[in-house]
Amino acid sequence: MAKETLRPKFHFTPRHGWMNDPNGLFYLNGVYHLYFQYYPKDIVWGPMHWGHATSKDLITWTEHEIVLFPDEKGYIFSGCIVVDKANTSGFGTKDTTAIVAIFTYHDPIAEANGKKSYQTQGLAYSLDGGFTFTKFSDNPIIENPGLKDFRDPKIIWDKARNKWLMVVSTYAETFFYTSNNLIDWEYKSRFGKDIGAHGGVWECPDIFSLQIKDSYNHPSETKWILVQSLNPGGANGGSGTQYFVGDFDGSEFQLDANFKDDLLKNGAFWLDHGKDNYASVSWSNIPDEDGRRIIIGWMSNWHYADKTPEHSFRGKMTLPRTLNLKKSGNNYKLISEPVSELKDFTSNILRLNNKVLEGTLEIADKFKTLNSSLIIIEIAPIGKGCITIVLSNDIGEQLTFGLDRLENVYFIDKTKSGLTSFSEQFSTPISTAPTPENLKSFELSAIVDEGSIEVFINKGQTVMTEIVFNTKPFSKITLCNTSTEKTVINKFVIDSINLKSQYA
Secondary structure, eight states: OOGGGGSOSSSOOOSSEEEEEEEEEEEETTEEEEEEEEETTOSSOOSOEEEEEEESSSSSOEEEEEEEOOBTTBEEEEEEEEEETTOSSSOOOSSOOEEEEEEEEEOHHHHHTTOSOOEEEEEEEESSSSSSOEEOTTOOSBOOOSOSOEEEEEEEEETTTTEEEEEEEESSOEEEEEESSSSSOEEEEEEOTTSSOOSSEEEEEEEEEEEBSOTTTSTTOEEEEEEEEEESOOTTSSOEEEEEEEEEOSSOEEEOHHHHHHHHHHSOOBSOOSSSOEEEEEOBOOOTTTOOEEEEEEOOOTTTTTTSSOSSEEOOBOOOEEEEEEEETTEEEEEEEEOGGGGGGEEEEEEEOSEEOOEEEEEOSOOSOOSSEEEEEEEOSOOSSEEEEEEEOTTSOEEEEEEETTTTEEEEEOTTSSOOTTOHHHHOSOEEEEOOTTOOOEEEEEEEETTEEEEEETTTTEEEEEEOOOSSOOOEEEEEEOOSSOOEEEEEEEEEEOOOOTTO
16 A cells, blocks of 8 residues: 555645644635644654645645744744734734734743643744744743643634633633733633533633524524633543533623533533544634634544554644534534535535435445545435445445434444554544434535545534545445335435645
8 A cells, every 4th residue: 555545635734744733723815824733853743843834725735834943942832823903913014914823832841840830822923924933032921820731822803892812721721811912911710610521631722703693583692602622531532622602701701501501411512523623723814704713623633643554644634614603492503514615626426316215225336436525415204223324445444424313323433444453542432423302304414535534414513523544445335224214315415526635
């Protein structure tokens, strides 16, 4: 097997080296900027830099030079970037808008010497649109308050208060700060003690407001969303990203009362129930006329991230996704769907509608590959059995996913998917996500690339992301229904995603 056969076609990867968390996402002048935790000298984690890539369509990416290097203050851990249009920082000029990055300094020497406060927040700015940065001469801008874990700042402009708002993760809480100038920060409050998932260290927060998508039934209702990753403690083990819905008054984040009731009942609400979407953060400076909240995550899991079978690189990003907030009764749900730009790269290769699904339906071996495809299936009604979709190849590798109505879960099973022996935690146990009560239909969109599958169920109400390492392309798809009740495939589509690797 050639070394590069595991490189995705349309998910961002570095040309070489190690990559983890997305950082510093911003949009400017028609270009989306993506920075990332990067170690160029090996394919295992090392002294962290910030790598850089850009895109005009969120699907095809161009990698650029490293923008931030470790220095005497430490490694460059995760952080964010904002476009300082009003020049609140004073780094800009009359003709040039400053791009301001705020990141965590991680001091490995202080850590090795047993010092507790080895993480602080630093600042750098760019006057060429984000391609080169100058570190602030008076770093750090926020000292450590005496905590072992104090990292991953994320900043937004709070329009209602005309201030910058920062969230920073600690071991088990999110800290809130405000500033007028991006340099001088005032601590305001903290959130998270004894609520939500706490199986590991909290990391990589994000905060933003969203208007309820169904504005006809909920006119002008807006809620604040706090996204908070943690490791371990995810929905299916290892890394995971949870979210909270509430309100922000300029100082404190308060859970919505109904969401809090649901949270206490469920334990946590997950941005993604798969094993392999972590540290998801959103782009800043998206134009108002676009209006989307677009997010991206690192497609791996700290359980096995340094063991996966790539050779020249290790680490990839999810597809960018659009987030929306929906409300049903008094219950809030964060909806996640692939960005619409993906459709510009698809072409139909199969369509099957209004067919009864009894037993097994095998789609003949007529595909050269299903490894770059969008699979859409809509089934109703559904009975008390399993609806299973199987991708397979001629050497017996198979990736299985679907709906189990007996256990009331969605699932992805990759125990027979190819290369799995590098980690016991990679393919077992099978990943699951709970189904809603009174489920009457099953709508699924699966995006398959070299090395991954992203499943969006019932229009993004549930999402499951998994990396997978089949050694030959999947070339056959099989549908199976174990229910004795009549089940109808209302829609079944396979689209080819027509893209080559960015390094092809």
